[in-house]
Amino acid sequence: MKGLEARFGELLKELRNKKGLTQEELATDCGLDRTYISMLERGLRQPTLTTLFKIAEVLNVSPSSIVKQLE
Amino acid sequence: MKGLEARFGELLKELRNKKGLTQEELATDCGLDRTYISMLERGLRQPTLTTLFKIAEVLNVSPSSIVKQLE
DNA sequence: TTCACATTCAGACTATAGTCGTCAAACAAT
DNA sequence: ATTGTTTGACGACTATAGTCTGAATGTGAA
Numbered sequence: 500m501k502g503l504e505a506r507f508g509e510l511l512k513e514l515r516n517k518k519g520l521t522q523e524e525l526a527t528d529c530g531l532d533r534t535y536i537s538m539l540e541r542g543l544r545q546p547t548l549t550t551l552f553k554i555a556e557v558l559n560v561s562p563s564s565i566v567k568q569l570e
Numbered sequence: 571m572k573g574l575e576a577r578f579g580e581l582l583k584e585l586r587n588k589k590g591l592t593q594e595e596l597a598t599d600c601g602l603d604r605t606y607i608s609m610l611e612r613g614l615r616q617p618t619l620t621t622l623f624k625i626a627e628v629l630n631v632s633p634s635s636i637v638k639q640l641e
Numbered sequence: 642t643t644c645a646c647a648t649t650c651a652g653a654c655t656a657t658a659g660t661c662g663t664c665a666a667a668c669a670a671t
Numbered sequence: 672a673t674t675g676t677t678t679g680a681c682g683a684c685t686a687t688a689g690t691c692t693g694a695a696t697g698t699g700a701a
Contacts, residue, residue, distance in 0.1 A: 503620050521647060532690050537649065544688065547658080548616045548640075549574050561641055567634035569619075592677060603660050608678065615658065618688080 505542035506569050512540045514558045514565075528557040576613035577640050583611045585629045585636075599628045 515525050515536075522536045529536075530553065538544040546554065555562040586596050586607075593611070597604040601624065609615040617625065626633040 503623060507619060523647075534649085534651095534691080535689050538689090541649080545619045547618050547688070548578060548622065548637075550688080551619065551637075552574060552640075561638075563634045563638035563641060566619075566622075566637045567632075569623075570632060570634060594677080604678090605661080605680085606659050608680085609659090612679080618658070621658080 502542065503569060504545045507545060507565075508540045508542040510565065510568055511536075511554065514560060515540075518558055520557075525554070525557060529553045573613065574640060575616045578616060578636075579611045579613040581636065581639055582607075582625065585631060586611075589629055591628075596625070596628060600624045 515522070518525075520528075522540070523533045525531075526533045526536045529550075531550070535544065539546060551565065552562050555565055586593070591599075593607045594604045596602075597607045600607075600621075602621070606615065610617060622636065623633050626636055
């Protein structure tokens, strides 16, 4: 079983691509750093709650739906 | 509108009490520190994803249901 | 090829998640 | 009043979330 961070990273990349955003666009819209988004997608970092909420808002999905896909 | 950390803290306290656990019992079952649980409940800290999952498991609720109550 | 854009990687940095030891406040029970 | 239990609060600490700059690598189109 893959780690939680890795699964979150894959999902994030998938959702971002579905919205047609680059990592940099997502980052600036979230008020986050470009390289940090890259690390999230590669499973090298995991978000805090508020970061999850910021990302979900920009991606137009509910934070809970993201979490649900990780369960 | 109250901050996300504060709302998470209140919810955590409510769920913990509903299960009849002390902060210390919850902490050891989660593999976390007692003082950290105290800080979470007081809204002084916010969890990362994996911490959210650990806590949810011990409380017998789904992580997404916790997040959903914060939206 | 070359140009432009997207992503990875690396290092140094700041902010905060999370630990640990301890003590005091609050609240029960006797 | 005292004993035990729970929680709050504190400072100091370690681990990691998150920033910043820049360079290397990839990708695709002209």
